[in-house]
Amino acid sequence: MLWLDLGNTRLKYWLTDDIGQIVTHDAKQHLQAPAELLMGLTDRFERFAPDFIGISSVLGNELNAKVSETLSRLNIPFEFVHVDAAHPLMKSQYNDEQLGCDRWLQMLGAVDKKKRQCVIGCGTAVTIDLIDHAEHLGGYIFPSIYLQRESLFSGTKQITISNGTFDSVGQGMTTQDAVHRGILLSIVGAINEISHRHPNFEVIMTGGDAAIISQHVNRPVRLRDDLLLNGLARYFDHSK
Ligand SMILES: Nc1ncnc2c1ncn2[C@@H]1O[C@H](COP(=O)(O)OP(=O)(O)O)[C@@H](O)[C@H]1O
Ligand SMILES: CC(C)(COP(=O)(O)O)[C@@H](O)C(=O)NCCC(=O)O
Numbered sequence: 001m002l003w004l005d006l007g008n009t010r011l012k013y014w015l016t017d018d019i020g021q022i023v024t025h026d027a028k029q030h031l032q033a034p035a036e037l038l039m040g041l042t043d044r045f046e047r048f049a050p051d052f053i054g055i056s057s058v059l060g061n062e063l064n065a066k067v068s069e070t071l072s073r074l075n076i077p078f079e080f081v082h083v084d085a086a087h088p089l090m091k092s093q094y095n096d097e098q099l100g101c102d103r104w105l106q107m108l109g110a111v112d113k114k115k116r117q118c119v120i121g122c123g124t125a126v127t128i129d130l131i132d133h134a135e136h137l138g139g140y141i142f143p144s145i146y147l148q149r150e151s152l153f154s155g156t157k158q159i160t161i162s163n164g165t166f167d168s169v170g171q172g173m174t175t176q177d178a179v180h181r182g183i184l185l186s187i188v189g190a191i192n193e194i195s196h197r198h199p200n201f202e203v204i205m206t207g208g209d210a211a212i213i214s215q216h217v218n219r220p221v222r223l224r225d226d227l228l229l230n231g232l233a234r235y236f237d238h239s240k
């Protein structure tokens with residue numbers, strides 16, 4: 001099988017064998033041209049001859065149509081995931097026409113009907129979702145640390161583009177530190193507040209910035225990089 005995750009920043013893919021083991025996987029920035037990036041990967045995909053392609057995309061109809069066009073040339077059946085708020089593994093109270101399919105799949109990949117869970121996706125946007133015994137209660141969406149920094153750079157005169165690091169939530173004494181620490185604190189503080197409000201929820205984090213953010217969270221965090229893949233596998237198992 002070939003599994004694709006088209007996020008706002010990166011395209012991730014996994015090739016898995018008959019028993020679901022990962023044969024190879026990678027993540028690449030697509031620069032809003034995922035179809036062109038896929039075109040460059042088709043040789044690699046053809047060599048593995050997957051019998052099915054399952055796709056998660058949050059890129060919208062126009063880019064999805066281009067992706068479909070590229071994938072059609074492979075002559076391998078493919079299918080995009082559609083959010084199902086009444087899925088047998090997890091019910092959701094969220095507006096299912098709006099819920100991002102990566103968010104939903106990450107939850108589907110994590111959900112455990114015996115637990116209360118808080119699933120945090122740290123991608124282009126940071127998403128925080130609450131699940132109570134396999135019922136999605138809703139959540140929050142924040143701009144990532146990088147999007148927040150860009151908005152300060154573009155919306156102010158005296159804060160100019162700099163390449164600081166997001167490594168502390170202590171107060172800053174320079175503009176660069178104050179910007180990076182303030183932004184990191186906005187996300188970490190929100191996570192700490194939400195986990196304070198929901199003390200019995202297991203905190204699970206995934207996505208490109210999960211490692212940077214999780215270090216400052218004052219609760220034990222389970223880092224999982226397999227959630228979306230797990231969600232895709234669970235989804236296509238149930239839809240056939
Ligand atoms: N090699 C990389 N290229 C781009 N972003 C990376 C890379 N490694 C880690 N990241 C981080 O991952 C984040 C994107 O995370 P990801 O989960 O791939 O997002 P999305 O699903 O929105 O595409 C970026 O904000 C960036 O900080
Ligand atoms: C919230 C998201 C932008 C996160 O995307 P990502 O950071 O993974 O690229 C995406 O799931 C999305 O576009 N969702 C639609 C809005 C919603 O979930 O309500």
Ligand SMILES: [K+]
Pocket residue numbers: none
């Ligand atoms: K958008």
